[in-house]
Amino acid sequence: MVPDFPIFLSLLNEKNMIKIKRFSYNLFQTNTYVLYDETNECIIIDAGMEGPMEEKEIENYITANHLKPVLLVNTHGHIDHILGNNFMVQKYRLKLAAHKDTEPIISRAPVYAQTFGIIIENPKSIDIFLDEKSEVKFGNSKLKVLFTPGHADGSLCFYSPKDKFIIVGDVLFYQSIGRTDLPTGNYEVLQKSIWEKLFTLPDETVVFPGHGPETTISYEKINNPFVAIGS
Ligand SMILES: [Zn+2]
Ligand SMILES: [Zn+2]
Secondary structure, eight states: OOOGGGGGGGTSSSSSSEEEEEEEETTTEEEEEEOOOOOOEEEOOOOOOEEEEEEEEHHHHHTTTOOOOEEEEOOOOOOOTTTHHHHHHHHHHHOOOEEEEGGHHHHHHHHHHTTTTTTSOOOOOOOOOOOOTTTTETTTEEEEEEOOOOOTTEEEEETTTTTTEEEEETEEEEEEOOSHHHHHHTTHHHHIIIIIIIISSSSTTEEESSSSOEEEEHHHHHOOOOOOOOO
């Protein structure tokens, strides 16, 4: 397999480590992540695939790597992150896990999607509510759940202290942060989430955002113009 991330070149060959595959989907270029370990059980974080071609791409990857999807997780309920929920749930008979505050956003998705000319019918409701007391488990692996509102109500991040990475949705990006001008967005709350939940993680933690390339906590502390140190 060709590694997606140069940063993981040496690590990808190690056993007992979570492997991460990224797909970039739909007109918003949303990152969908497939996480799996040595057992080949996998979870999907943010199913953004839209249409048969994008659906086929992830299906082929799962088949070719003999993966067994066990759970679908949403970082938050924005339409670009849930477009493929119904496909993944039906194809692999998955349960959907997310924060309870994400449920109203998902139920409004069909109306909101129309403003972008996107059709979402009967969006999958949440089966398993996650909060900071929860863990997301697959195979021999587990992820901590961090509650990080500010970009959208119910935003969650998924953290592996052992493998030193975090999936952050639209909370933090390479040299940027999530929008706060959408419904349920709040700039002060977002800054608090970033400073108290993300910037307290070890510097070397690799950050996988909902859009764009990966980064690290230390890189963003120093270089992110939207998260000014001392502000
Ligand atoms: Zn979003
Ligand atoms: Zn997004």
